[in-house]
Amino acid sequence: MKYGIFGGTFDPFHPGHMSMITGALDSGLVDYVWVIPSGYPPKKDASQLTLAPYRYYMTQAALKNVPNCQVLPVEMIRTQVSYTVETLRILREDSLAGPDDELFLIYGTDILFEIEEWYHPEILVKEANLLIARRPGILQEKTLQKVHELEDTFNIQISFFPIEGIVVSSRKIRRTRDFSSLGAPVRQFIKKHALYPFDNPLSILNENTHREIYDYGTILFLELSRSRLLHSLNVCILSVRYAVIHGVDPDAAAIAGLLHDCAKELSISRQILLAKQADARELPENALLHAPAGVKYADERYGIKDESILSSIGCHTTGRQEMTALDKIIYLADKLEPARDYEDLTELRALALVDLDAAVIACLQAVKDSFIRKETAFHTDSSLALDSLIKYRKKKETR
Numbered sequence: 001m002k003y004g005i006f007g008g009t010f011d012p013f014h015p016g017h018m019s020m021i022t023g024a025l026d027s028g029l030v031d032y033v034w035v036i037p038s039g040y041p042p043k044k045d046a047s048q049l050t051l052a053p054y055r056y057y058m059t060q061a062a063l064k065n066v067p068n069c070q071v072l073p074v075e076m077i078r079t080q081v082s083y084t085v086e087t088l089r090i091l092r093e094d095s096l097a098g099p100d101d102e103l104f105l106i107y108g109t110d111i112l113f114e115i116e117e118w119y120h121p122e123i124l125v126k127e128a129n130l131l132i133a134r135r136p137g138i139l140q141e142k143t144l145q146k147v148h149e150l151e152d153t154f155n156i157q158i159s160f161f162p163i164e165g166i167v168v169s170s171r172k173i174r175r176t177r178d179f180s181s182l183g184a185p186v187r188q189f190i191k192k193h194a195l196y197p198f199d200n201p202l203s204i205l206n207e208n209t210h211r212e213i214y215d216y217g218t219i220l221f222l223e224l225s226r227s228r229l230l231h232s233l234n235v236c237i238l239s240v241r242y243a244v245i246h247g248v249d250p251d252a253a254a255i256a257g258l259l260h261d262c263a264k265e266l267s268i269s270r271q272i273l274l275a276k277q278a279d280a281r282e283l284p285e286n287a288l289l290h291a292p293a294g295v296k297y298a299d300e301r302y303g304i305k306d307e308s309i310l311s312s313i314g315c316h317t318t319g320r321q322e323m324t325a326l327d328k329i330i331y332l333a334d335k336l337e338p339a340r341d342y343e344d345l346t347e348l349r350a351l352a353l354v355d356l357d358a359a360v361i362a363c364l365q366a367v368k369d370s371f372i373r374k375e376t377a378f379h380t381d382s383s384l385a386l387d388s389l390i391k392y393r394k395k396k397e398t399r
Contacts, residue, residue: 001031001032001097001098001101001102002029002030002031002032002101002102002104003030003031003032003033003034003091003097003101003102003103003104004024004025004029004030004032004033004034004104004105004106004131005033005034005036005087005088005091005103005104005105005106005128006020006021006024006033006034006035006036006106007035007036007037007038007075007084007087007105008037008038009037009038009041009049009050009055009170010035010037010055010058010059010170011049011050011055011170011174012050012055012058012170012173012174012179012182012186012190012195012196013055013058013059013062013063013182013183013186014168014170014173014181014182014186015166015168015181015182015183016166016167016168017059017062018062018063018066018183019133019163019164019166020106020108020133020163021033021035021063021066021069021106022066023133023161023162023163023164024104024106024131024133024161025068025069026161027161027162029104029131029159029161030104030106030131031068032068032069032070033068033069033070033106034069034070034071034072034091034096035059035063035069035070035071035072036071036072036074036075036087037052037055037056037059037071037073037075037076038052038055038075038076038082039052039075039076039077039078039081039082039214039218040052040079040080040081040082040211040214041081041082046207046210046211046214047202047203047205047207047210048200048203050195050196051202051213051214051217051233052075052076052214052217053076053217053220053221053229053230053233054193054195054230054233056071056073056076057189057226057230058186058189058190058195059071061185061186061188061189062183062185062186064185072096073221074087074090074091074096075087076217076218076221077218077221077222078090078218079214079215079218083118083119083120084105084118084119084124085118085119085120085123085124085127088103088124088127088128089127091103092127102129103127103128103129104128104129104130104131104159105124105128105129105130105131106131106132106133107130107131107132107133108132108133109132109133109134109139109143111130111132112132112143112146112147112150112158113146115130115150116150116153121154122154125150125154125156126154129156129157129158129159130150130156130158130159131159131160131161132158132159132160132161133160133161133162133163134160134161134162134163135162135163135164135165136162136164136165139160168181173196174196177196177198192338192339193230193233193234193338193339194234194237194338197237199241201237201238201240201241201244201250202237202240202254204240204244204250205240205250205251205254206251209251209254209255212255213236213254213255213258216255216258216259216302217229217233217258219301219302220232220258220259220262223262223265223266224261224262224264224265225265228261228264228265230339231261231337231339232257232258232259232260232261232262233258234337234338234339235257235258235260235261235330235333235334235337236254236257236258237257238257238333238336238337238338239253239254239256239257239329239330239333240253240254240257242329242332242333242352242353242356243326243329245353246325246329246356247325248325248326248329249308249326252306252308252309252326253326253329253330255304255306255309256308256309256312256313256326256329256330257329257330257333259294259298259302259304259309259313260294260312260313260316260330260334261290261294261334262294262297262298262301262302262313263289263290263293263294263296263297263298264290264294266290266293266297268286268289270293271286271289271290271293272289272293274292274293274294274295274296274297274300275289275292275293275296277296278292278293278295278296278314279292279295279314284318284379288317288318288379290317291313291314291315291316291317291318292314294313294314295310295311295313295314298310298313308324308326309326311324311326311327312324312326312327312329312330312331313330315327315331315381315385316330316331316334317334318379318381318382318385319331319360319364319381319382319384319385319386320381320384320385321381321384321385321387321388322388323360323385323388323389325356328356328357328359328360329356331360331363332352332356332359332360332363335348335363336348336349336352336363347362348362348363348366357389357392357393358393360385360389361386361389361390361393364382364385364386364389365386367382368382368383368386
């Protein structure tokens with residue numbers, strides 16, 4: 001079998017990427033294409049790159065109906081920096097590619113002038129063939145000269161395949177936020193998760209926090225479902241936005257938002273065990289177990305020791321009496337992240353941007369009203385949270 005390997009950031013996935021994939025398949029030079037979104041980038045600024053799971057699932061949505069093509073999470077489930085040499089090694093070691101299979105790296109012509117600066121290019125070209133996309137027209141003389149130079153230097157043969165002359169720039173799409181050229185599945189994904197916002201909240205985080213978000217994300221990718229992981233990423237970003245607006249540590253907000261549901265998809269028996277260790281009170285119903293369980297799991301699995309982060313994870317479902325500002329932010333972000341569509345949240349979302357306490361009160365009251373309609377008991381912690389916030393607000397207004 002001849003496997004084409006097409007890697008990139010895919011930020012976002014656009015028609016130029018699709019042209020490369022379909023062109024390689026139509027050429028007959030490969031039988032199957034593996035598309036591999038990059039993980040932690042060796043050269044690009046991580047603060048400017050959309051989080052890896054978003055890019056993976058967006059690319060997966062774009063290629064859902066393309067035959068002989070599969071999106072692989074090879075790079076994004078590794079905590080190390082993504083080098084192509086290591087990716088090729090993993091494909092062999094994990095038996096995705098057999099000993100008799102041929103590997104072809106699919107690139108545009110620009111790569112010919114960069115590959116010698118890559119990590120161990122001499123190993124790269126021995127492990128896989130170079131398959132270069134050629135737009136309509138004659139190759140420029142400097143390109144042909146570089147091809148001959150690389151072939152002589154590495155004792156290889158470089159192959160070409162034709163593609164449509166699509167001119168598109170991921171950077172320009174991100175900058176202008178003009179998504180009209182993108183495929184419908186990609187546009188829908190971007191809209192649902194509010195990707196590429198003008199303010200880019202994650203850009204203000206410390207470099208170490210970006211590294212932690214990526215490392216924690218690799219674990220979450222393996223432990224959470226697609227929908228739960230995307231929800232957690234959405235909460236992470238919205239939490240940072242709220243933190244900036246309301247004067248709270250954005251790095252703590254990012255970690256708390258990302259990990260708030262870290263125990264959500266553990267077995268109920270495991271959640272019960274963890275919850276007992278985190279909170280001596282009577283255990284809540286199963287649907288709420290993940291919050292106290294998450295306090296212990298965030299400590300054990302992710303090494304979180306910051307009490308403010310652990311507190312916000314523990315009360316993100318119900319709230320609690322005398323909530324901290326970070327508690328309020330995670331509570332609201334969990335309820336108001338962009339993919340939430342169970343009711344009209346427009347007013348609540350607008351309120352959360354200007355008045356944190358008022359937004360939490362309104363959210364808790366909406367939950368209470370819903371429970372009353374359903375003749376369901378309002379959680380004690382939620383009741384205490386609502387009462388304490390209302391009392392504090394009245395006291396503040398009378399000063």
